[in-house]
Amino acid sequence: MADIRGERRTAVLPLAVTGLVGSLLPVVYLHVASFGELSPVRHTVSDYIFVDNGTALLGVTALSLAAASVGLLVVLVRSGLPVHGPVSWLMGLWAAGLTAAAVFPTDPVGAPTSFSGAVHRYAGAVMFAALPLAGWLISRTFIPSATVRRFSVAAGFGSVAFMLSHLALTGSADGAVLLGLFERVLFFLLYCLLFALAAAVVRREVAS
Template identity: 40%
Template sequence: MMRIGDTGQGPGRTWSGAGLAAAFVVVALLPMTYLHVIGAAVVDPFVTTISDYVGVPGGFALLAVAAGSLALAALVLAGGLAPAGLPRPDGPARMLASGAAALVVVALFPTNYPGTPVGIVANVHRVAGAWVFLSLPLACWLIARRAREASNWRPTAPALSWCAGITGVVSAVFLLSHLPMVLSDSLVVPLQGGLERVLYALVMLSLLATARALRFAVVGARSTAPVRNRLQTPAGDFGTGDLGRAA
């Protein structure tokens, strides 16, 4: 009996890992929500970034859990692209893996406490965070482009394209908003915190959209596998099947 993926056109496994990736995204959302609740009195969500919750009791650990969970989600998705039959999966898989690595760096190297000088550790945190906001939308866009080339991925391409496009635009605006701070040493960027929270929500949405596309690709290929099996019956089998018996 033929397994899904034996033709090289469909997934090589029937478990996509999409549910696990989605679960990691939800897990990441929980500590972020909790930090916003306990830090409401000291952190202005419209002005300060999420990283500034490091100054809240337990903030470092909770931020690390959130970043680590998103990293695991990205790694699960990266590992599922090739088995799910995405054409040329190496590029987007590497982008997802690099974004996961950057999230780990973000977790291990926290930003400076509010009101303290910016040091090397905080700068490492910022560079890694910038790469997260660049790599994950780019990975979603690469997946969307390749999805149009495979029948089991194609229906999800429009949603992936929209997620990647909107996230990419917001990411560019957010990153460019840091230029005044870099050029003039100003620490005040209007609504920077609010913009970052919108961006994080879009990054999570992009990961969830990728997980949905991954699941759709595996389920779609699984449902069409019996049809492919019948169409690929060797010519030599005629005469031994129903037609042969009827003759």
């Protein structure tokens, strides 16, 4: 039975990592295709819905990332992580936030906040807070990994910086000049955290 569970973990983990890598491709394409149209420093990733095929491509990115994160959670649970523990709930919130942000797109820059835009904003706040905390708890209570812990802490600070930029407490008076930059740094750290979690699981499996 233990061998079967190990084989299932081995099968799911490559799929999760493939999903992580695959989720990067559409958004990288959008950055290249919209060069000169949108600023990666000022505009958020969500603003790419306003370029050609942006809604579909961003949806692929968000849903692929959510599915990959759920796959990683499945691997962690099969490795012994409590299924009803705080980490599972936090990673579930991260995946749910990604899905909600894809279903409810943001508003155009300068437009009044719509229902969809409000849901998008709060979904982003939830997911950006949930994953760093989940990573930190994993590194403290389940897989003692300094790399996971460092990326979790860095992503936590990045999340705070991005949220403060929404409140116009950093960057400039209009709170938007560095908004895109803060978000891209945050996403970079979150991806690093997810890949670090996958690597930590592999090391744990090899050592067991």
